[in-house]
Amino acid sequence: MWLLSEEQRKKLSESGVRSPHVNETCIGCSACVAICPDVYDLDDNGLSVVKELSNYENLSVDxxxxxxxxxxxxxxx
Ligand code: SF4
Structure with missing residues (x-):
């Protein structure tokens, strides 16, 4: 699994592709992982991280x- 880096996020942004961002208030409830397993995973600390994808539309991010x-x-x- 590749995680979305800030560098990759910047490249996506320059291409007009928006991506989800998880801030430091995540409590690791895993709801987002259950809803969008293709987009999120939990890291070693049990907190949500965004996977590196080429597009995040139509993946239930909303x-x-x-x-x-x-x-x-x-x-x-
Ligand atoms: S695991 Fe996902 S849904 Fe749960 S608090 Fe963190 S970001 Fe929010």
């Missing part, structure tokens, strides 16, 4: 944003 209990997920353009 649903994961709605489901996160601490509002830790947002789109980054």
């Amino acid at each position: 649903d994961s944003i709605q489901a996160c209990p601490v509002n830790a997920i947002s789109w980054k353009n």
Whole structure:
């Protein structure tokens, strides 16, 4: 599994591709992983991380944003 790096996020952004971002308030409830297993995984600390993909549309990211209990997920353009 490859994780989305800031460098890769910047390249996606330059190509007009938005990607989800998980901030430091994540409590590791795993709701986002359950909703979007192709997009998120839990790291060794049990916190959500975003996988490196070429596109994040049509993968229920909006649903994961709605489901996160601490509002830790947002789109980054
Ligand atoms: S839903 Fe929110 S709190 Fe739960 S693992 Fe995902 S980012 Fe973290």
